[in-house]
Amino acid sequence: MGELLEARNLTKLYGVIIGVNDVNLDLQPGVIGLLGPNGAGKSTFLKLVTGQLRPTEGQVSVLGQNPWSNVQLFNRIGLCPEQDSFYDNMSALEFVTSLARLSGMGQEAQDRAEQALARVSATEFMHRSIGEYSKGMRQRTKIAQAIVHDPDFLILDEPLTGTDPICRREIMDLVTELGAEGKSILVASHVLHEVQAMTDQFVLIFGGRILAAGKVQEIRGLMNEFPHRISLRCSDPKKLAGALIRDLPIDGVEIDQEREEVMVLTKDPGEFYAGLSQVVLATGLSVRELTSADDKLEAVFNYLMAAS
């Protein structure tokens, strides 16, 4: 298989609002995470990729073809949209079967729908009305309709939103399995660690522009030039801050006595975490809470924005 996706100066304007801004991108087949905070331009980018919007400028090619008004291309693409676009009084089986027929399946549509639903562990509830489904069941149904016609390229828009931990795990496993079977998958999400569990290849989008694209290590490398922010809460933040400054690689500390919080800035989070428990034990303090402000994708983008 050649290029999965190729964008050249891809731009989409909504009047004076920029949805996607001069994007140049080459993606090879595989599982790819499209990461960006809400409003970053992910949905616009996906709509351009799936031919549901026409670029204002530039061009995009998917599986070697221009997706705009290219109905035949949808034989090879499966889309799981973010919104729940269901008829509540239909069952998952009826819904997926009818969409399988739209994909050109004849007699075998129902069998294929059953197989697709089995693949997403939806067999148990596939005869019930969709109106009775939980968010997780709805997500599974949407994924089933996206894979029912055995597409080469699967596009999942926020597939884990609102799902419970078990469903989340199953969907992640499914994506990994499909990827191992040779399918190309583009998973759009705003949660870094979720996508990280499915792939190590990312495209980061923010403000309609591609901030970075590549393997996670490469992006991390970019991030490590900037200090990570780590918050620790304990009864004596001053004492803890002193010990941390003395024994660990730290670039700065902020103390909030009222909240009993120490905010640490470090460019070497790996070494910091490795030595942290030793230092805390030595102080005899009890750390109530340890959070990394950088777990949030916005923080990643802030770093990358600063870098760019």
Add this chain to the structure above:
Amino acid sequence: MPIAELGYRPWDGARTGVMQRWMAITRSEIGIAFGSSKLLRRFLIFAWIPILYFCPIFLAIGYVADPANNLTEGAMLTEIAGEFLSGDALQRIRADPQSFLPGIWSIVFYFFFAYTQSVFAMVIVAIVGPPLISRDVKSKAFLVYFSKPIQPWQYLLGKLATVIFFVFCITLFPALVLYTISIALSPDVGTVQATLPILLQISMASLATALPIGMVVLLLSSLTGNRRIATFFWLAAWIFGEIAFRVLTLGGNFSRNFEPPPWAYFLSLRELTTRAASYLFQLPENMEALFTNLGPAGERLQRSMRGFASDMGDASVIEGSTDVLAATSSGFPPWVSLLAIALLSSLSGALLLRRVTKPVRI
């Protein structure tokens, strides 16, 4: 023991043709409508009740027209036919049924379409039509539909075919049942051949009823994400249009010389479809031929048709066969209705396409 593979498997089967894709939408919508609306199921049964009225008429006409049947043996059917045909007219028809039956059948089918089923069609469309696109507007289902290999026109065709199917359920299908009963009682095989064009008339009249109202209701449905609002729009368009038409043509009840403004007929969608049906059933030609051939013997038939039309609510049909013709051709010739229907359907279709493709035209 081998473990069966129940899971998902790659698929590389042959795909159905493009023309079959829209049928998937129709099939699915019909299933949803039947499954979710008890009112629809009940109304479909109710809308077949006129068959009970028209069936004996066809039975009686078929029976008495057959020279092989003894009129005294089938006294009841003869009596029903006697309501329409005097002794002389009856004898003329029995002598040459193939010349008279097609015309009589066409006229009765026209009444079946114009006075009962056209009203029911407006009602069934109010039940089935409004949610068809408004539901997709609300749930943004376009996104899913257009991520499959179908074009917007196929999507619309699938939705339109759903409305057409339900309108056919109360126009075409009962009319075919009536036709079959009539054929079963027809005097000879020659009658089948002579009345075959009626099948085409029935189909065309059903389509002329279903197409414009289907297009209009889908257009209204596409304007909102709320099915109740779409239903309200439809009922308002139908009822207020009908009232306006009735008011503007009211003078016809009092004066034979009254001429309503021609545009009044365009206010009522039902009137337009009815007039189109009169054109398709060749009502003027059939009536003229029938009454000319039967001459004075057809007087009772003429009276019955006047009475029938009046009973059914067309107050403008008051005097003689020529008035029946006048009622269906006043204002403008009936073929103009057909043209108006075609234009209305095309315009609605174009607007619908714009509405449906709006998300991708940003």
